[in-house]
Amino acid sequence: MEKVIILGTGPAGLTAALYTARANLEPLVIEGMEPGGQLTTTTEVENYPGFVDGIMGPELMDVMRRQAARFGARYQHGTVERATFSPGQHRIELEGGEHVEAATVIIATGARAKYIGLESEQKLIGRGVTSCATCDGAFYRNQPIAVVGGGDSAMEEALFLTRFTSDITLIHRRDQFRASKIMADRVLQHDKITIRWNTVVEEVLGVDQQEVTGLRVRNVQTDQLDEIAIKGLFVAIGHQPNTAPFAGQLDMDDIGYIRAQNTRTNVEGVFAAGDVQDSVYRQAITAAGSGCMAALEAERYLEAQGQ
Ligand code: NAP
Secondary structure, three states: OEEEEEEOOOHHHHHHHHHHHHOOOOOEEEOOOOOOHHHHHOOEEOOOOOOOOOEEHHHHHHHHHHHHHHOOOEEEOOOEEEEEOOOOOEEEEEOOOOEEEEEEEEEOOOEEEOOOOOHHHHHOEOOOEEOOHHHHHHHHOOOOEEEEOOOHHHHHHHHHHOOOOOOEEEEOOOOOOOOOHHHHHHHHOOOOEEEEOOEEEEEEEEEOOOEEEEEEEEEOOOOOEEEEEOOEEEEOOOEEEOOHHHOOOOOEOOOOOEOOEOOEOOOOOEEEOHHHHOOOOOOHHHHHHHHHHHHHHHHHHHHHOOO
């Protein structure tokens, strides 16, 4: 039986791997279906402390991975299909039938941004289509851009983007925002944001699938089609935490985020770090920080168990 199994290889999982490896716990890290996590789908990361000139997302994850490996972290390909948690012996079943067992589990399976689901959108993700204004807003200085969504995330993204450009179109499929009134009012009153109500994106227009040039949109009430020239599309229609394999086993909120107290879940020896338990900050650095916390909590737990 393993002392520590870490599920996920984003900043939370790899930081937990680094700390538990340095504590001689020889963590086994299950890589998940997207090794490196969400950062591998972004280009340049300019807001991770320590890199004056920024660093490419995939490179940052590669460095973190190698750093943890240097101290003994072991990596295994695999996607979690199901988990059965029982204090002292947690069982993780992987796709393909294999299973692993451990005294402690650190869940760092992350979350994924929801996208609209258009083929044209998928092809341009990372090339003008993004789901993170904090990460990518600065690339669109003085450029026309659009934000899709009507919740607090969309309001927050649109307001944040006003720092960079005064040409923001906010596209929402209904005639009323879902967002809290205070956030919605800020957007409604902002002179850099134009709102297109009752509108959906039908197609993201691009050049050779390398850059975004515009959107084809449709008014859902009149069916009228229109084109909007933009350089960047920020999709802000919510996130989905990757917690399906743990449903019914751990306390979660209505959306599926794990409820954790200082990374401790409601099951002894099971910890959660990163976006899987954080719907608020969702940054690489906060994920890494909570990965460190989870590792220290796991270490203390094992020590208390005499392991
Ligand atoms: P959300 O509240 O679920 O809102 C998602 C929005 O996207 C809705 O307006 C929805 O439209 C729209 N949408 C969903 N699927 C769509 C699709 N396929 N095409 C077009 N539009 C689509 O998600 P969220 O904004 O990410 O917020 C999640 C939670 O975090 C909320 O509880 C929110 O209050 C909280 N949050 C808080 C803050 C803050 O307080 N600063 C910031 C961010 C998030 P409909 O309205 O028509 O359903």
